[in-house]
Amino acid sequence: MPTSMNEVMEVIRRYAPKNFAPKVGMILGSGLSSIAERIEHPVSIPFQAIPGLHGGSVAGHASLMVMGVLDGVPVICMRGRLHVYEGTPYDAIRTFVRIIKHMGCHSVLITGAVGSLRAEVGAGEIVMVDDHINFQPGNPLVGPNDESEGPRFFGLEEAYDVGLQDIMAAAAERLDITLHRGVYISVLGPSFETPAEIRAFRMWGADVVGMSVVPEVIVARHCGLRVACLAAVTNLAVGLSEEKLSHEGTLHFGELAAKKLVKLIPEFVKGAAEYGMV
Numbered sequence: 001m002p003t004s005m006n007e008v009m010e011v012i013r014r015y016a017p018k019n020f021a022p023k024v025g026m027i028l029g030s031g032l033s034s035i036a037e038r039i040e041h042p043v044s045i046p047f048q049a050i051p052g053l054h055g056g057s058v059a060g061h062a063s064l065m066v067m068g069v070l071d072g073v074p075v076i077c078m079r080g081r082l083h084v085y086e087g088t089p090y091d092a093i094r095t096f097v098r099i100i101k102h103m104g105c106h107s108v109l110i111t112g113a114v115g116s117l118r119a120e121v122g123a124g125e126i127v128m129v130d131d132h133i134n135f136q137p138g139n140p141l142v143g144p145n146d147e148s149e150g151p152r153f154f155g156l157e158e159a160y161d162v163g164l165q166d167i168m169a170a171a172a173e174r175l176d177i178t179l180h181r182g183v184y185i186s187v188l189g190p191s192f193e194t195p196a197e198i199r200a201f202r203m204w205g206a207d208v209v210g211m212s213v214v215p216e217v218i219v220a221r222h223c224g225l226r227v228a229c230l231a232a233v234t235n236l237a238v239g240l241s242e243e244k245l246s247h248e249g250t251l252h253f254g255e256l257a258a259k260k261l262v263k264l265i266p267e268f269v270k271g272a273a274e275y276g277m278v
């Protein structure tokens, strides 16, 4: 039985501050969740208290849904996420993203750690994702379609909202943060790629590789959320450098990128609120 969103929202409303009307949802990945610490008047719900979700099992992920105010804008922030490689059923990933819509948000900002396929874009850099290649062996919408959420078939030609990209680029410029753009290829993980896979992905036009983001983007677009996505480069993809890849390295370099995101995300949220884009 798919998780009932009514049941999910009933639980969340029990925790939510009175008259809380968030404008933007955020999903923050490995080592990137320090932004949530800037949220004022936070009210947190552990993922495992929400029907259909689990607590997550990845080091560096807090697994909390935080409701509060970021620089004057009411937001929801998912600190941590559920990955398909953890054995998370697609039902949980659908629920996880749809909560943001059911709370009343129109936009979601998704962040994640990635390896870079471009030698000139190294650890600590930020890439604004403008398209993706779904190389995970599945799609989170497989199974009966819930028509109340979105249509059975829908397009992904503008999966990453152009208006939100403009607002993000302007925010980065104001802060003097270099913002690269690129295509995200999603792999299932948890093993990192082989050098041959990375060579193939480069030929396909991918710029960064990661183990998350894409299932969430697909669910978000299905239910009509506008999507912006920032990828934090934690390493050069395998074969592009001598460094051995590790989750510890992901967390360390995630912190470097997080220092930029802690400034960029609130600036983006403010800009998006000003333009009425959220």
Ligand code: HPA
Binding pocket: 113, 114, 115, 116, 187, 192, 193, 209, 210, 211, 234, 235, 236, 237, 238, 245, 250
């Ligand atoms: N590959 C896949 N996922 C990742 C990587 C990588 O090199 N770095 C951070 N997440």
